[in-house]
Amino acid sequence: MALKALILDWAGTAVDFGSRAPMGAFVEAFARVGVTISIAEARGPMGLPKRDHIAALMRDEAISARWQTAQGREPTEDDIDHVLAIFEPLNVEVIAQHADLIPGLLDVIAEARRRGMKIGSTTGYTRPIMERLMPLAAAAGYRPDNVVCAGDLAAGRPSPLMMYRTFADLGVWPASACVKLDDTEPGIAEGLAAGTWTVGLALSGNAAGLSKAELDGLAPDERAALRARATDKLARAGAHFVIDSVADLLPVLDAIEARLAAGLRP
Incomplete structure (x- = not known):
């Protein structure tokens, strides 16, 4: 089974390093x-x-x-x-x-599309907020195939409803052929509830809460300690994998495809 969709959160995952x-x-x-x-x-x-x-x-x-x-x-x-x-x-x-794309995002999206994956998105932002953010992201080159916002459905995270809407929008199934990428515990819970693989982001989003400049200014031991705390938090939330940012995702997609080929499921 090949992966069919990559579904990303927005702030702290695709844009706005540090979710600020x-x-x-x-x-x-x-x-x-x-x-x-x-x-x-x-x-x-x-x-x-x-x-x-x-x-x-x-x-x-x-x-x-x-x-x-x-x-x-x-x-x-x-x-x-x-x-x-x-x-x-x-x-x-x-x-x-706070609309700058997370470094590495466009390269990962381009490779995912080359592999035949569709690009979905869910967010805790409301539709009015996203109506301001989406054109800014599009101008920078990021245009996911759908956007499901908080308030669009009867319930948001940690329920799976926004994920279900994304599956329907993209025309993808089963959930085990999809990957959810998120920097928060409710976002990881959303993916788990929907039955997808989940990947947590330790350093680009809410779990660390620092801008790129602030993160780059940390001493190596401070950065390692921050990564360890954030990784533990997301792993405890149930993330199947935890990486620093979207830029580190491609090896994880390879690992997930290997698991699928071996008959494993989320």
Whole structure:
């Protein structure tokens, strides 16, 4: 069985090294309702649909306590919608500053297509955010065959529904002939739920959270320690393979095809 599709996440996987665009927007959105959150706290639920992400932050014990201090009550469903309405345009506003392609992406995509694979994508971003990001990526040469956004379906990550839509859009099956590439635990869970091979990204996305320049500035032992922590997190989430970034993917595709040839499945 040959691989039929490569399905990528967006921020931290295909674009935006370090997955930095949403972070300031989350911090600012909460600040506008009187609640302080840190970048580290904002990163915690990354990979979830953005409404679910905000809900998860509000359930966090420390953030919930700050909310109650600021608002005099526990957060409600309406509060989730209110913060999302603040967050979304903030994210759209900064997206152009974080739209650079991850180094190596285009070479990997070109080789995957040469092998006959289709290129799918799912994202925790909403459709309005992606409507700003997609043309920027296309201008840089990245045009996946489909884009499924948070909010397009009844449920997003970690459910498999966005993956199912991608299979249907691309006309590919079985799931075991597809590979999901993602930098977050919910993104890995999405691939596992759908029955695909999953590959985690330790250094280009949320698991590390550093820009390319910041990562390149680390001492070798610091970089190794960061890689080890991120790799452990993604492996614990169930990733079949963990690599530094999309640039390292081609040997993994070879390894997966060898497993398929041996009769193995995800």
